[in-house]
Structure formats: C-alpha cells, structure tokens
Amino acid sequence: MKYISYFFIAIASAFLVILLSLSSCSPNHKATTNQPMAMKDQPQTADTTVKIRNFKFEPANLAIAVGKTVQFINVDEEPHTATATDGTFNSKALDTNQTWNYTATKPGTYPYICSVHPFMKGMLTVTNKKN
Amino acid sequence: MQRRKFIEHVGWTGLGIVWAVGANGLLTACQVGEPNAQKSSTTSPFSFVQISDTHIGFKKPANEHVTDTLQKTIDAINALPTPPAFVIHTGDISHLSKPEEFDQAKQLLSQLKVPLFTLPGEHDTIGDRGKAYEEAFNRKDVKEGLQVWDQAGIHFVSLTNVLDFGATGTGKLGEAQLDLLSKDLANQKQDTPLVVFSHIPLYNLYPKWGWATADSAKLLSLLSPFASVTVLTGHIHQVIEHSEGNIRFHTAAATAYPLPAPGHGDQPAPVKLPENNLLAVLGFRTVEVISGKDTRVDQHALG
Ligand SMILES: [Cu+2]
Numbered sequence: 237m238k239y240i241s242y243f244f245i246a247i248a249s250a251f252l253v254i255l256l257s258l259s260s261c262s263p264n265h266k267a268t269t270n271q272p273m274a275m276k277d278q279p280q281t282a283d284t285t286v287k288i289r290n291f292k293f294e295p296a297n298l299a300i301a302v303g304k305t306v307q308f309i310n311v312d313e314e315p316h317t318a319t320a321t322d323g324t325f326n327s328k329a330l331d332t333n334q335t336w337n338y339t340a341t342k343p344g345t346y347p348y349i350c351s352v353h354p355f356m357k358g359m360l361t362v363t364n365k366k367n
Numbered sequence: 368m369q370r371r372k373f374i375e376h377v378g379w380t381g382l383g384i385v386w387a388v389g390a391n392g393l394l395t396a397c398q399v400g401e402p403n404a405q406k407s408s409t410t411s412p413f414s415f416v417q418i419s420d421t422h423i424g425f426k427k428p429a430n431e432h433v434t435d436t437l438q439k440t441i442d443a444i445n446a447l448p449t450p451p452a453f454v455i456h457t458g459d460i461s462h463l464s465k466p467e468e469f470d471q472a473k474q475l476l477s478q479l480k481v482p483l484f485t486l487p488g489e490h491d492t493i494g495d496r497g498k499a500y501e502e503a504f505n506r507k508d509v510k511e512g513l514q515v516w517d518q519a520g521i522h523f524v525s526l527t528n529v530l531d532f533g534a535t536g537t538g539k540l541g542e543a544q545l546d547l548l549s550k551d552l553a554n555q556k557q558d559t560p561l562v563v564f565s566h567i568p569l570y571n572l573y574p575k576w577g578w579a580t581a582d583s584a585k586l587l588s589l590l591s592p593f594a595s596v597t598v599l600t601g602h603i604h605q606v607i608e609h610s611e612g613n614i615r616f617h618t619a620a621a622t623a624y625p626l627p628a629p630g631h632g633d634q635p636a637p638v639k640l641p642e643n644n645l646l647a648v649l650g651f652r653t654v655e656v657i658s659g660k661d662t663r664v665d666q667h668a669l670g
Contacts, residue, residue, distance in 0.1 A: 291634040313427050314636055315463055317493060328494030329463040332427075352489055353635070355536030355577045 282307030282337055286358065288316045288330065288350070293358035302365045305339040316350040318358065326351075413519040414655040416444050416451040416481075417564075419601030420621030422490065423472040424462035429624035429637035430645060433462075434475060439669050440622045440651050441478050451653065452518060453481050457601035457619060458488025458529065458566030460504070464495065469503035486514070488566040488602060489529040489538075496530055511544040515551050521656055522555050524548065526565040526586075533581025537574055538567030540582050545589070552589050560595040560659055568600045570609060570616055573629035578603050590614055597662045599654070603635075606652075606666060617664055620650045646670025 287294045288310040300306055308318045310330035318327040318336065324346050327336040340362040350356040421437045430436060444454060456476070461468035469491075476483055491500040508514050512527025526548070528538035555561070563569070569586060572578040580586070590596045596614040604621035605628065624637045625648045640648065646669040655663040 291636070312636075314634075315490075315493075319494075326494055329465075331463065349532065349536065351493060351532075353536070353577060354489075354532035355575065357536070 281305070285309060286318070288312060288318075288356075291316075291350075291353055291356055293318070293348075293350075293356060296357065297359045297361070299361040299363055300340050301363050302340050302343055305337050306360065307335050307337050309333070309335045315352055316356065317352060318348050319351040320346045320348045320360075322346065412449070412655050412657060413521070414449060414451050414653055416447075416454045416651055416653055417457060417599050417619055418444075418454060418622060418651045419457040419566075419619040420459040420488065420604055420623055421456070421472060422459055422462040422621070422623035423475070424465060424468035425623055425637075427624075427637060429639045430649075433623045434471065436622050436646070436649050436669060437472075437475050439646075440649075441475060443667060443669070444651060445478070445480050447653065451481055453484060454479050455484040455525070455564055455599075456486070457564055457599060458486050459490040459601060459621075459623075460485060460488070460500070461491050464491055464493040464497075464499055466499050466503070469499055473503050484514075484525065484564075486525050486527060486564060486566060487529055492529055511541070511547050513544050513547050513551070515548075519656065520659075521560045521562055524551075524561060524563045526563065526569075528565050528567045528569070528580050532577075533579075535574055535581070536577045538565075538577070538580040540565075540580060540586060542582075545582065545585055548586070549589055552593075555593075557592050558594050558659055560656060560662070561590065561593050561597070562654070562656075562662075563590065563596065563598045565598075565600050567602045568616065568618055569598050570611065572603065572607065572609070572618070576629065576635045578629065578635075587611065587614065595660045595662065597654070597664075599652075603629075605648070615662070617652070619652060620648060620666065620668075622649050622651070622669075625649075643670055 283304040283306065284298065284300060285307045286298060288308060289312060291312065298306065308327055308330065310316045310332060313332055315329045315331050317329060320326065325338050330336055343362050343364050346360040346362065348358050348360060418440055422433055425433045460472045485504045487497050487500050491497060506514060512530065514525040516523050526540060526544065528540050531539040531541055533539050567580055568578055569580050569583045591612055591614065594613055598614060598616045599619065601619045603618050604624065604626035605618065606620055607618045609616040625640065626635050627638055650666060650668040652667065653665045657663055
C-alpha cells in the first residue's frame with residue numbers, strides 16, 4: 237500500500253527534525269560580532285559612550301555631569317532601547333549599529349531598561365555641573 | 368510528494384499525523400483528521416486560529432523573508448478545510464514599531480478571509496507605548512489593555528502585558544486592567560469555557576529572560592474558579608505547554624524565526640536554522656472547542 241511509504245517518510249522526517257532541532261538550540265553567537273561600519277560620524281559629539289552588547293549595557297553604571305552627552309550604540313543583531321523607567325529619556329528602537337545621543341539636563345539617578353528586553357538594566361547618574 | 372497531499376490521504380483514514388517541533392527540541396505529534404470523522408455529535412465544531420510574532424521589518428539571517436513566511440501562513444489558514452471563526456495575532460506584529468511595518472503587516476493580514484483580532488507585543492510598542500500600533504490596528508473595545516467578547520458560548524479575554532514591566536524585567540498587566548477583568552469575570556458562570564490571550568506568557572516560564580508576567584498570580588487567582596481555561600500566548604517563538612489546576616497554557620510558534628529553548632545560550636537571540644528546518648518550527652495553530660471542557664490545540668508547521 238501507498239500508505240506504508242508515507243508512514244516511512246513521516247518517521248524519517250520526524251527523526252531529521254529532532255536531530256536538526258537539537259543541534260540548533262544555542263543562539264547564534266555570531267550575532268554579537270562587531271561590524272566594521274559601527275562608528276559613523278555623529279553631528280553631535282558625545283562625551284562618553286554606553287555600548288549595548290550581548291544584551292547588556294556597558295558600562296551598566298555611568299555618571300555624567302549636567303550638560304554632557306552620552307551616546308548609546310547598539311552593536312547587537314537584536315534591536316534594543318535605552319528607556320528611563322521614569323520616562324525622562326527614551327531612545328526608541330536602536331537597530332544594529334544605530335546610535336542615539338542623550339544630553340543630561342537634570343541632576344538625579346535614572347534607572348533605565350531596554351523596553352524590548354526589560355531584564356536589561358542600566359543606571360545613569362547625572363551630577364551637578366563641574367566648573 | 369507534497370505535504371498537503373500526504374495529509375489529505377492519511378487524514379482520511381483517521382491516522383494523519385503532523386510532526387511539529389519547537390526550538391526547544393521537543394517533538395509534538397498533532398493529529399490531522401477530517402474534523403467531523405472523529406465526532407459523534409452533530410453540532411458543528413467551533414474553531415479559531417492563533418498566529419504570533421510575525422516581526423514584519425526583521426531582515427536578519429535568522430529569516431530574511433518574514434513577509435514570505437507570513438504569506439505562507441495566511442495561505443495555509445485560508446486553505447483550512449473548516450474555516451476558523453476568527454484569527455487572533457498574539458503580538459509582535461512588527462519588529463521595530465515603525466508605521467511602514469504596521470502598514471505592510473496590515474496589507475498582508477487583510478488577505479485573511481475571516482475576522483482578525485490583534486493584541487500588542489513589546490516590539491509593537493517601542494518608544495510610543497503602542498501609538499503607531501493603535502493607529503494601524505484600531506481596537507475600539509479595548510479598555511486598560513483589556514478586550515473581552517463572547518462567541519459560541521465561550522468567553523474570550525485579550526490582555527495587554529507589554530506596556531509596563533515588573534522589577535525583574537517581566538511583563539505586567541497592571542492594577543487597572545486586573546480590576547476591570549475581575550469585574551468582567553464576576554459576571555461569568557464558572558462553567559463557561561474561558562480562552563485567554565496575551566503576548567508574554569502568563570506564568571513563570573523563564574523569568575530570567577522576562578518570559579513571565581510579574582502580576583500573573585493575581586490573574587491566575589481570578590481564573591482558577593473556572594472549569595475550563597485555555598491560555599494562549601506568544602513572545603517566546605516556540606511551543607511549550609504547561610498546566611496549573613484547570614488552566615492550560617500554550618505558547619505559540621512564530622511565523623518569523625525561532626528563539627532558543629529557555630536557558631539554552633546566554634540570551635534570547637534569534638536562532639539561525641537551515642531553510643527547511645526553519646519552516647518546520649514556524650507556523651500557526653488551530654484551536655477547537657469541542658465541549659465545555661475539551662479544547663483541542665493543533666500545531667500546523669509551514670514545512
Ligand atoms: Cu533589548
């Protein structure tokens with residue numbers, strides 16, 4: 237009967253699928269490779285940088301003075317954001333190699349997350365202007 | 368040989384089996400038979416379709432053709448032998464919440480021959496708390512993220528858990544939405560079957576990656592008195608099943624790309640598979656409510 241061959245195809249494809257899926261359970265580590273075109277000229281000069289890499293803000297804790305500018309750059313394949321939990325700043329979506337600059341306006345401590353991966357956490361501390 | 372042909376042949380004998388596999392490597396067998404063949408009652412079955420995580424706008428190696436895989440999904444749904452009552456999209460319609468991504472998704476989804484319900488994922492609310500999403504997919508009856516409706520004796524509940532986040536980075540429903548739901552459920556009979564939708568899973572699936580909802584305990588206490596509760600979510604791009612009491616949880620496959628099984632690897636980053644294996648982990652599901660207590664959930668892989 238024809239059905240017998242269908243049955244064998246089903247079994248064979250099931251095994252193939254198991255094998256292939258087992259071998260593919262780890263994430264794509266190439267995703268985090270740095271791209272050479274990462275740094276493009278920015279119209280606004282940043283004083284310091286937070287790199288978003290491997291689903292982490294680097295450095296996770298940063299202090300800058302009022303009036304200074306921090307640049308967030310996403311080098312992951314996944315999109316991320318830098319979103320202050322109190323709404324003070326929000327980068328919107330940063331795709332691979334996109335940057336976003338934030339100039340600090342008010343002293344304080346600003347915990348922030350990635351709104352796409354809210355388990356990613358950072359802290360921006362804004363200090364009074366030094367003269 | 369074409370797969371559909373295969374299904375039609377063996378489906379007729381009542382032995383049809385579709386193999387579906389999650390990115391977690393778990394294999395699930397789903398029976399595909401002629402729906403009426405396995406039923407003794409004469410009432411027509413009520414069924415609907417869930418799709419999830421279409422990520423229109425995604426162009427990375429894990430799937431450079433997310434519009435093609437969505438098109439395949441739509442074609443397969445339109446070709447179902449029993450047309451579903453509706454299709455629900457459980458979020459991450461877009462990849463970056465861009466208006467042009469929503470437009471493209473909307474155009475593709477407009478080919479569905481049955482009504483479409485949607486709810487937002489965290490990729491649909493980036494930077495604007497879902498404003499662009501709401502403009503594209505106007506949801507009139509939504510209050511505090513909650514939408515409820517009744518169909519075929521089933522009470523449907525659609526929840527939003529991507530606008531605020533718990534302290535550890537999990538999803539959150541919020542007090543206002545839970546209060547509304549509490550009032551709504553107080554008016555339901557406890558033998559009414561409930562079907563609940565959201566984007567992020569509504570139990571502690573893998574909190575380390577945010578695969579949980581911070582205030583889900585309160586939700587589950589509202590749901591637990593009901594005799595039959597089916598919870599269908601997206602977000603994790605793989606099929607995982609779980610139950611607590613009378614509540615059955617099912618996460619959905621994506622139509623865009625797979626994510627690793629919980630804890631496999633350091634981050635929940637897209638998994639790159641060879642083309643044919645990719646189609647095997649993408650797809651949609653049909654849900655058939657057979658009686659007040661029985662719900663049948665079938666996976667349909669794209670390849
Ligand atoms: Cu992120």
